[in-house]
Amino acid sequence: MYSQPVDTRDKLIESTRELLWERGYVGTSPKAIQALSGVGQGSMYHHFSGKPELALAALRRSAELLRAEAERSLLGPGTAVERVTGYLRREREVLRGCRIGRMAQDPEVIADPQLRAPLAETFDWLRETITTVLAEGRSRGEVAPDLVPETTAATVLAVVQGGYVLARSADSAEPFRQAVDGLIALISR
Template sequence: MYGERMKPTKDRLVEAAAELLWERGYAATSPALIQRRSRAGQGSMYHHFSGKADLAVAAIRRSAGRLRLAAEAALDSGTTALERLGAYLDTERNPLAGCRVGRLVQDPDVVADDQLRAPAGEFFTWLRQRIAGVLAEGVRDGELRPDTDPEATASLVVATVQGGYVLARAQQDQAAFRQATEAAKSALDRLRA
């Protein structure tokens, strides 16, 4: 164990890489940039990681874990299914920055390398199933209509958030994101039994 005042170099590298991947994407994030932000030298980075891709995998895992915790918190918050899903949709932040994870899969280098893509794929698989679970619960409790398709509806919710990011960035306007998530909430409301 080590003290709290200074995180180890390896950790600082992962943290800096995660931030930069979010801000700039994979292609535009150079090792030199990561080194500068983490105050680590060239040698340190190549001591702890085999290269840019290896470090990026660790950073993407960290970002996905963070999003997972945030989603878990929102989906656990309310009492009814619609409250929980509403909390999740309202939780999303910083539409202009894009999604820490979803943003990356548009990058050709990330999709080409299965090591890089896998953490993103696993995150979305988990998220869809988690949301589908909340919806299935709502159906079981008689809150939602029995003809609700939890799997498909979960895809709609996740896709709306991801698409909202795209619209917000394309138009450089947060409102585009909010309009999409508000519409998703209305659509969910119409599933009420």
């Protein structure tokens, strides 16, 4: 989930990604993006029309990287439960939260269909992917037959997103781990 900026556009997008993650849309100013990226005012407005366009490019890239990262655990080797467990337990910067889920709190993002789209698409894709993993696992007998793949997939996603909220509130990664452990115990029986 990291890429070294090579050109000016890239530097702007990477800096915007970091600031959106840390401070959200309303908390991210063009000036801060310029300062972090080292790109000047004129240059920034040459490459992007303004803050919304920058944010859109940043969110699209974050969504793409998040998806690639999730594929590594979900579409890798192992049984269904192992793959979902791997996804839940993969290394995360728990106290920083999710680059995508974070934006769901920003009213200006949620109100703008263009800006909201990467969020909706990312979670849709994740839910479908996890649903498929669980459904296949069930047909192979790796997963309890009474477990409903689609709703369980939504539960998995919610635990991750909610785990971040609990962790940040507690200023500790512990609640995230507890929530994940509780879920893994529930789906493993």
